[in-house]
Amino acid sequence: MKYQSQKVAYWFFALSMLLLFLQLVYGFIMGFAHAGFDGLHEFIPFNTAKAVHTNLLVVWLLSGFMGAAYYIIPEEAQHELVSVKLAYVQLISLALVGVTAIVGYHFNYWEGRKFLEIPRPLDYLVVVNVLLFMGLIIMTLIKGKRKTTTALVLTMGLLFAALLYLPGMIDFDSQVMDSFFRWWVVHLWVEGVWELIMGGILSFLLIKLTGVDREVIEKWLYVIVGLTFLSGILGTGHHYYYIGVNKIWLIVGGIFSALEPLAFLAMALFAVNMYRKGEKKHPNKIALYWTLGSAIVSFIGAGLLGFAHTLPQTNLYTHGTLVTAMHGHLAFWGAYAMIVFAIISYALPNLTGRKFYDSPNGRLAF
C-alpha cells in the first residue's frame, strides 16, 4: 500500500462481504420456497426475498467496486484521496440507504420494478451518495500526478453507471415504456458500463500481478471495452424482442447480442496471454487465481450461456423462464463477483500487512 488513504477500501470490502453473506441467506430462502418449503412465507414472502436477494447483489457489488476505486485511484493517480472523512461519510450513508431499503421490502415499501425496487425517496439519496463518491474519485484524479488509461476506464465506467441510474427514475403510465427504459439501467449497467469497471480492475491487477508493460495491457483494454460497447449497446435489443415494441429489435438485438461473447472471449484470452507473457511472479497466487478465473468464468457465464438463448428464435421459448436466471447467475458470478474477490485478495494483504498469499484456505475458497 503506497497511500494511507487507500485504507478506506478495507471497510467498503468488509461491507461488501457482509452483504454477500446476507444475499446468500435470502437466496437459500428462495431456493427452499422453490422446493416447496416456504415456511417463512408469513414474514418473508417470495417477492420480498427476491427483492432483497437481487438488491443486495447490486449493493455488495457496488460497494466492492467503490472499494476497488478507492484502492486503485490513489495508486494510479499517485495522489492521496482528496478527503478520507467524506469517503467514510459516503460509506456510512451507502450502508444506511441499503439497510433502510432492505428493511422496507419486508413492509411492502418498494417500487415493484424488477431490480429497481428501491423506493423513490431513497433513489434520491442513492444519487446524492454516488455524486459524493464520483466527486471524490474525479477530484483525486484531477489533482493526481498522472492519468492512466486504467484509471480513466475505471472512472468512466463508474460515472456512466451513475448517469444510467437516472432513466430508471422516469415515471411512465405504460408498462411497455417502463420496461423499455428499465433496461437502459439494468442491461447497460451489466452488459455495458460495469464491464468497463471490470476491465479497469482487471487491467490494474494484471499490471501488478504479471509485470507486463502497462502500455501493452492498456492497449488491449481499449480493444476489449471497445468490443463491449460495440456489441453491448445495440445488444440491449435482446430485451426488446417480446415486450411490445417494434420487430426491428429482433434483427438488431439478435445480431449484436450474438456478438457480445466476443468481448468476453477477448477478455479471457487477454488475461491468460498476459499471465503467460508476464515475467514477474507475484507471490499473491490467490489474487491471480481469482483474476484469471473471473476472465474465464465470465466468458462461460455471460458469453456462452448468454449466446445459448440470445437469438430471437430461441429466446421466444426461454423468455420468462428460469433459463434467464441460470445465465444471470453464472454471468454475475464470473464477471463481477469473482473480480471483486480478485481485487479484495490482492488488496487485503497490502491493507492489513498480513501476507496470506497462498494459504490452503484461500485455495479451497477459490
Added chain:
Amino acid sequence: MLSKKQAQIFFLGGTAVTFLIFIGLTVFSLSKAQDQSNTDKITAAVVRGKHLWESNNCMGCHTIMGEGGYYAPELTKVIERRGEGYVKAALMSPVAWEPNGRKMGPYKMTSEQADDMVAFFNWIGEIDLNGFETVVSPLAKDAK
C-alpha cells in the same frame, strides 16, 4: 501492429457510432406510428392498476410480458385464460391463495382495486408482443 492510439479510437469511435444508432432506433421504435401497445387505450383505471401492480411488487413472483420472478404464473394473458371473475376472486380473497401449493398472501383488495387490476391485465393482454403472446410461458399450458 495496432497502436494504443488506434485502440483508443476504436473504443471511442465504436461507442459513439453504436450509441447514436441506438438512440435513433429508440426514437423510431417508440414513435406513434410504430406503437404496438395501444397506448391510446391506457385509461385512468389501467394506470391505477399498474400502480397496484408495482406497489405490491407482483413482479417479484409473477411474470408479465415474460419479465418478473419466474415463481408464480405468467399473467400476460391471464384474463383470457382465467376470466375476470377468477382474477378478482384471487385478488380480493381474505385468505392466502394457494391453488397449486405455492402461496400468495391475502391482498384483500376492494372490488374497485380488483377492477383496476383487471383493466391493467386487459390492456396488457391486447399488446402485440411479436409472437410471444402465443407462447406466453410454459406455466400457461392452456394458452393458445
